[in-house]
Amino acid sequence: MDILMNYIDGIWEKSQTGKTRDVICPSDGKVIAVVTESGPDDAKKAIAAAKKAFYKDRTWRDMAAVERAAILRKVAELMEEQCEELAKTDTLDNGKPYREAEGDVSDAIECFQYYAGLIDKPEGGVYNVNKGFGPMHSYTVHEPVGVCAQITPWNYPLLMAVWKLAPALAAGNSVVFKPSENAPLSTIKLFEIFEKAGIPKGTANLVLGDGPNVGAVFAESEDVDMITFTGSTKTGQFIAKAATSNLKKVGLELGGKSPLVVFADCDLEAAVEWAMIGIFFNAGQVCAATSRLIIEKSIKEAFLDKLVEKAKKITIGPGMENPDMGAIITEGQMNKILGYIESGKNEGAKLLCGGKRYTEGKCADGFFIEPTIFDECTPDMTIVKEEIFGPVLSVLTFETEEEAIELANDTEYGLAGAVITKDGARAMRVIQELRAGITWINCSQPTFCQAPWGGYKKSGIGRELGVHGLEEYQEVKQINMNLAPAEPVGWFTH
Template sequence: MTQALKIYIDGKWIDSSNPEKQDIINPANQEIIAKAPKATKEETEATITVAKNAFESGVWSDRTPQERAEVLLEIADKMEESLDELVTLEVENNGKTRKEAEYDALDAVSSFRYYASLLNTSTGQTYEASDDIQTVIIKEPMGVAGLIVPWNFPLLMSVWKIAPALAAGNSIVLKPAEITPMTAVKVFELIDQTSLPKGVANLLMGAGSVVGQTISESNDVNVVSFTGSTEVGRNIMQAATGNLKKISLELGGKSPNIIFADADLDTAIDYAMYGIYMGSGQVCSSGSRVLVQEDIYDTFIEKFVEGIKKIRVGPGNDENSEMGAIVSKKHMESILEYIRIGKEEGAHLACGGNRIERDGMEKGFFIEPTVFVDVDSDMRIVQEEIFGPVVVIQKFNDEAEAIKLANDTVFGLAGAVFSRDQNKAMRIIKKVRAGITWINTYHLTNIQAPWGGYKQSGIGRSLGTYGLDEYQETKQINISTQPQPIGWFR
């Protein structure tokens, strides 16, 4: 039976006044698994007002950090109890493999616990400004946080925003991607079972042009955190100028993975495959440009292609699947169009390039792991984010050329270097203009480290103490220890 989803406002699950619904599709077989509401502009404005009133009432914002930490731990416990259901929903709604969804769900639970731990250890600063003036620096919540989540990591990205925003003492309005709301709905069902005061956390589903735009424009929203495309990020940045609200944007990427001739070749190939084909390439930090030193260029391509031909593509709920479905028909068609463009531009298609319509995948949105070689930097497939299982392999001669090619896009989210020479690897990675980088590994990170990019890959940082800072104001309080007239005017 198809589930009828509802929006969550002021602690109540309600239907939208808009009769139009969004079909929620399982991308592995195109089955409709739910019908989602499309909230209106008026409902969005009303929800923001609810969040504002909750914030100003102090029911959450006035609680001590330790009290807020206890509620975050409640949420973490509820999520852990429902881990299997969260994983299943993520697989069915997003199309990723169960292995990936399990990793995301565990990371989501850890995120709540991490920010709870920060609250239990948070400290301010004090300064002796003069003999009789003491300055105290404190952090305060900002107010209403608008959280706009992408479709590639529906659960994890939701929690990466919810946990620090609540930890800081804000009220929130969360908008999941229109096509992948299932795990966000479940998280709010679990939040509803905790002692978090009603009205503090609210969930709206609907079009970005309506719900997202209204959140971004609202003078009652104090901070917007968005993860998604650079194009939409620009729109949010422009909309946010009305009240000069704080924005945090994690946007697109076209990340370089630099392989030197002295690298451990098997390790480099293994991580290059993981770097692009994990999540079917629908990962903002994917290593979608592999730069290979000319001495090993041909050998690398031969072994890389040999490796990816063994990747088992299939439905995410099949335990044998190593790469799942593309999230939607629309996005699959966009990827296939880029593959067509690559061939038209003169790049050599070394492997893949087709939709998979066999072995029970006829109804799903599956694309073969795809490799382009002999590419030029001015090609669209080299410069633009494809956001799918498509990699371009470029040749370089020396360190200088590797750095030049690595930085030759408008993006700067991630990057990696593979070399046995640690000094060289560190020298190169420091020249790569990106916010998330690796040496002799890829994708692996931890919640304590800041996540975000340079250039057109975004503004601000998620995770770590930096992620908490995105949802806080910094205030200085100057205290006179010996109050007396200043005598400025004689």
């Protein structure tokens, strides 16, 4: 089996450590690839290449926006040509159903197309300023930040990579990129596409490895001008502290424990479907998963009867067979989720369905968990407070709108939240009170590359996607021009 390599300064190369890592398919536990395992020296080499490309060579940075856009559109075209291969790669590497991976590839292509179309549009502004200094012209321009380090998780391997790479490259930056060591394969294919599309050497660099040996170097390096990370809050806090080495810009998209508030006047069938999507899509491995169902007490019994009935019918299996729900990324993550389930039982929550590892048929050697629902939860329970990142739903009840809002906001996270009701005024009242960056009314989980993505509180710093996502990778420069002849202003008389 060939060793898949780093891409540094336009060259595919093995790591300087000489080590490798097996990539495991979570659907059956088998090795599907071997990748080079990088160390600090590889990370530093990539940073040096990106720094040279941005500050000395300046090929990408100084390229006209329309020319950068053309290359990004070429990336999108090549991705379209390889869409089936990219989707299959994510399915085998991550364990998700093939149709979900197809959706990820489609969204990733759209993201490159979007930023290619955005970067040649008007930007900046002109300001009416104080005339105390004489006639002045004041305006702003947007410039690339510089060397951007980017670190992504394993739950959406290709899509999360594109969410960061597309705006950073569109803005004219150079990047050093580390995908999750648990699911790096589609990102490797993406960098092959970058090379074919003609992105200049040193502009986009790929380093395969883990957080302590690669990610930490990115965060601490004084040659990195910005770092962005998607993953756990704990790791995000470490990165934010390490980034103070040179006070680099920081973008963090972190954990979530998002509420789905359901009122008694809802369309019951539709609300049940949205609840299913909110927690069982991608086997619950979604940062914005609505993992806390906060439901009006009067309809709880009827709602949960339908929800449990549907959850028990969810098909589970290898991603290439297109089941309703695929695998958990690693055996370690699966065991962590099972540990949370045990804590729910021990703390007094009522298990309505699931709660076990799934090992039927072809799933015997993979990492699967049954869709799990807990009733009679209280706000102090571990399964209600902590992000589980798996197919586990906690149910709480309310009787008043005020109580629903209080329960929804009773979390250290603030990534997402949803409300389901036929009362439009109530929906707006509640959604405006939710302390979260991404919210939905009468749905859960829709995401669009044109709209900003990010959270409040411990769910992160900054925004991805949309115009806001491009601005994250830019610096705003103020330029003031004296329009009068060069003569003294007359402030000083001596």
